[in-house]
Amino acid sequence: MDLLITNARYTVTSNSANEILENVSIGITDGKISYIGPDKPGAKKVYDAAGKLIAPGLINSHTHLGMSLLRGWSEGVNLQGFLELVWAAEGAIMDEATCELGTELGALEALLSGTTTTMDMYLNPVATHRGAVRVGLRHIAGPIFFDFPGLDGLQWHQRIERAHQWKDELAKIGGPYIPTYLMPHSTYTDSPENLTEVAQIAKELGARIHLHVSETEAENLDIAQRYSKTPTEVCRDTGILDVPTIFGHGVHLSDSDMKIAASKGASVGHCPGSNLKLGSGLARFNDMRKAGIAVGLGTDSCASSNDLDMFSVMRMAAHVVALRQSPADVDLVSIVRAATIEAARAVGLDDRIGSIEIGKEADLIAIDLHAAHLTPVHNLNALLVFAAGRGDVTDVWVAGDQVVASRTSTKIDLAELINRVNQRVKALDPLR
Numbered sequence: 001m002d003l004l005i006t007n008a009r010y011t012v013t014s015n016s017a018n019e020i021l022e023n024v025s026i027g028i029t030d031g032k033i034s035y036i037g038p039d040k041p042g043a044k045k046v047y048d049a050a051g052k053l054i055a056p057g058l059i060n061s062h063t064h065l066g067m068s069l070l071r072g073w074s075e076g077v078n079l080q081g082f083l084e085l086v087w088a089a090e091g092a093i094m095d096e097a098t099c100e101l102g103t104e105l106g107a108l109e110a111l112l113s114g115t116t117t118t119m120d121m122y123l124n125p126v127a128t129h130r131g132a133v134r135v136g137l138r139h140i141a142g143p144i145f146f147d148f149p150g151l152d153g154l155q156w157h158q159r160i161e162r163a164h165q166w167k168d169e170l171a172k173i174g175g176p177y178i179p180t181y182l183m184p185h186s187t188y189t190d191s192p193e194n195l196t197e198v199a200q201i202a203k204e205l206g207a208r209i210h211l212h213v214s215e216t217e218a219e220n221l222d223i224a225q226r227y228s229k230t231p232t233e234v235c236r237d238t239g240i241l242d243v244p245t246i247f248g249h250g251v252h253l254s255d256s257d258m259k260i261a262a263s264k265g266a267s268v269g270h271c272p273g274s275n276l277k278l279g280s281g282l283a284r285f286n287d288m289r290k291a292g293i294a295v296g297l298g299t300d301s302c303a304s305s306n307d308l309d310m311f312s313v314m315r316m317a318a319h320v321v322a323l324r325q326s327p328a329d330v331d332l333v334s335i336v337r338a339a340t341i342e343a344a345r346a347v348g349l350d351d352r353i354g355s356i357e358i359g360k361e362a363d364l365i366a367i368d369l370h371a372a373h374l375t376p377v378h379n380l381n382a383l384l385v386f387a388a389g390r391g392d393v394t395d396v397w398v399a400g401d402q403v404v405a406s407r408t409s410t411k412i413d414l415a416e417l418i419n420r421v422n423q424r425v426k427a428l429d430p431l432r
């Protein structure tokens with residue numbers, strides 16, 4: 001055994017029985033969980049988890065990490081106003097190196113907050129992936145597609161070329177395993193013809209697809225006027241849903257959309273923080289789950305939700321259910337699972353991560369329970385959703401590699417990164 005995490009006061013497994021174990025040790029061999037049980041001698045390294053809670057690393061199922069550089073840039077606007085402000089800023093600074101820098105910042109914030117995997121849609125994915133892997137994140141990225149040249153200046157045929165090169169690029173960069181994804185932005189920025197082509201390439205490559213779907217009522221109206229369809233129906237009719245697809249947001253899915261998504265195995269990355277902040281609406285978390293859709297939680301970008309805090313997202317997801325339905329409809333276990341195993345299912349990684357079970361990759365976090373706000377423990381799921389925060393995360397492992405130790409990155413220097421970011425964002429000053 002390479003590592004034994006000993007004597008964890010609690011272990012939240014997110015396994016099929018939702019077991020919470022007390023006072024067990026977890027062994028890791030070759031990056032995978034190889035042992036769960038009483039303390040056992042003989043490991044090469046020991047981590048003392050006395051007084052701590054061990055949980056699966058949280059999974060952020062929809063974000064745009066590079067936009068961490070635009071935290072606080074667009075306030076007091078709805079999605080349309082947001083896009084106008086953000087696209088202007090992105091046009092001014094988002095070259096490849098800057099996308100990489102913003103993604104390093106986002107990846108570091110994610111890991112220090114207990115998030116070990118992110119579904120990241122952003123410009124220049126080779127650069128963003130390089131940056132995120134350097135920081136130690138399990139970073140799902142993919143080539144992006146817009147009809148128009150867009151901020152990366154790529155023509156459509158170049159986007160297609162990049163898609164065909166993507167698997168080789170991933171192999172060159174290395175890092176924790178991720179599935180192959182293609183990421184057309186949405187049905188309102190990509191024509192049905194182009195979506196059809198992306199779906200065809202995804203089939204050829206054995207890739208999955210991530211795109212924004214029904215984030216706002218205005219989007220649904222726009223697509224209805226153009227095509228007399230819902231965004232979900234456009235996805236179905238272009239063949240997008242013939243490959244495993246995860247929708248970003250899905251706030252305004254109709255009952256019929258949910259049936260289509262469930263029957264096609266499409267999943268949703270639910271972002272309550274962004275939806276609340278931009279006034280986009282209250283997604284039907286329980287209805288989507290009841291329809292059979294895998295629903296993961298996500299933050300969206302730091303431009304629309306200002307941070308990458310999955311603990312606050314769990315809390316907001318619960319609040320949205322209480323507000324739309326009632327407090328009695330808040331199933332805390334389902335909220336924790338939406339940040340762990342259900343998010344893993346939503347992004348297509350549930351065979352590898354999302355729960356603490358023998359054979360899974362060791363994406364784990366340690367939470368220090370020795371705190372006034374975490375005492376006493378009557379209900380551990382309530383503690384995770386309503387009381388714990390990202391500052392309580394002390395240590396983080398990705399595939400057995402300790403990427404955060406005592407609240408500090410083992411991979412990059414925070415002060416040096418902050419300095420580089422502050423230098424770079426000065427280029428935005430003329431736009432203020």
Ligand SMILES: [Zn+2]
Pocket residue numbers: 062063064212248300301
């Ligand atoms: Zn988004």
